[in-house]
Amino acid sequence: MKSTKSKKGGPIRKLVPWLIVLLLVAAVIYGLKPKPLVVDTAEAKRGPLTVSVVEEGKTRIRHRHVISPPVAGYLRRVELRAGAPIVRGKTVLAVIQASTSNFLDPRTKAEAEARIKASEAIRETRQADLDRATAAMDLADKQLDRQEKLRQSGAAADQDYDIAAAEAQVRKRERNAAEFALRAAASDVEVARAALLQAQAPSADQAKPIEVLAPVDGFVLNVYEESERPVTPGLPIMEVGDVQDLEAEIELLSSDAVGIAPGSDVSIEQWGGGTPLRGKVSVVEPGGFTKVSSLGVEEQRVKVRVDFLDPVPAGHTFGDRYRVEARIVTWKGDDVLQIPTGALYRKGNQWMTFTEENGIARETKVTIGQNNGVSAQILGGLEAGKTVILHPPDKVADGVKVTNGK
Incomplete structure (x- = not known):
């Protein structure tokens, strides 16, 4: 009886090492198999888009009156002082x-x-x-x-x-x-x-x-x-x-001023209060001037005057030549197809993005319009609902498997 059991178990014991080898080979192959790249994604969607330019400026009294003598004579001492x-x-x-x-x-x-x-x-x-x-x-x-x-x-x-x-x-x-x-x-x-x-x-x-x-x-x-x-x-x-008759004077780069027209919406920020004040562009001066920046670069600037629409809140004092920061709207759309700018990159003269389709990255050409630094308007190449890859790493290429890291 003992010799019979030994003969029956012999072949099985001989197969065990081969099974172990096969399992090890399969594990090695699985480990060497390329894994999907983990990426962040976003969705191309429609919504409002606002493009604006932010620049420093100062307040000024809109109507100033210079007092001068009507005739030649002798001026007596002036007792009044500024303020x-x-x-x-x-x-x-x-x-x-x-x-x-x-x-x-x-x-x-x-x-x-x-x-x-x-x-x-x-x-x-x-x-x-x-x-x-x-x-x-x-x-x-x-x-x-x-x-x-x-x-x-x-x-x-x-x-x-x-x-x-x-x-x-x-x-x-x-x-x-x-x-x-x-x-x-x-x-x-x-x-x-x-x-x-x-x-x-x-x-x-x-x-x-x-x-x-x-x-x-x-x-x-x-x-x-x-x-x-x-x-x-x-x-x-x-x-x-009269300090109640104030306007803001903003010095913009000429390249930014060309996209601004009288009536453009303005948000007055960093004026000393917690709430921004609404305003509207009243005048874009037709003549520019040269100004040297803090870095020593000559720039062509244009003065833009802004009317305040909101009164200064109680408890705050606003006067002439006070520093402000203006956010001027240069373009605005209510129903715009857009994607985050982090999903875009340049390939020659063409704007490109990677879309994710069933776990596969696809390189896609797109045509963009307005860009506010956060989102970009898509004029062609994408449809609403498409998934795009944000900040694609160097390993991402057309046809590479990807997975959402969220």
Whole structure:
């Protein structure tokens, strides 16, 4: 019996080493088999896309008024200093005693009369501008009221209401600017009339000193002449303005400014408050200038002026020449096919991306449009819902197996 069992178990024991060898060979082959590369992926999808440019700038008072003597004479000491509040038609900014020669000079009298006529003509023009701006503001307010009622009833989109609100705010600022210009023109008329009275005076002793009154409500911004001295017409004495009438002045690269138009949306950031302020581009100056950057590189810059749409929150002080950072929208789309820019790379002059199809990487040519640094617009080569590989490593090639690392 023992010899029979030994004979039956002999062949099986002989096969065991071969089975072990086969298992080892299979393990080696499986270990040498290429494994799918682990990659990160994203989906090509449609959605809103906004392209903007960010640049530093500063605030400035939109309408500044330079005070100068209407006639030649002797300037008495200026007591006001920068930051002093002024009241239109009440605060005396400067006192000038006209020189004797002006009283006997017929040419001075003729110039004073001509200056009055010119100042009155400018005042009438400013009045017409104010009437036009007031009518535009009233129309914008009516449009805003209509949009408010439609929005409450659900018949208007929030975007239409926001557009109407921004338009009303802009028209209000234009109206305030026109009113400021009218006040300044009226002040010029009064100064011109005072100069004529001086020219008609029989002698210097009988003439009263000319008091230059504040043309607007606001503050003294700069004082150029504070000591007593002889002055001539047109010599700057001081500069005044209203710090509530602010705008932002942004210096953009000319290559960025070409894509910006008046009316573009702006977000004012890094101004000292926690919430960005909304704004709109009012003017893109047509002329550029050369500026040397901090790295010593000459750059062509263009000044862009921005109107504030939101008031400064309570508790914050905003003044002239304060630093701000503006994010200006250069392009905007509501339904745009886009992918992350990390999925793109260059191959010659062509933009490429890797798509993932059933675990296989496929190299795909794409045509891109707008790019904001985070997402890029796809004009051709991809469809919505396709999976693209983010930041493809060097080992990724067309036909290579890949797997999502998420």
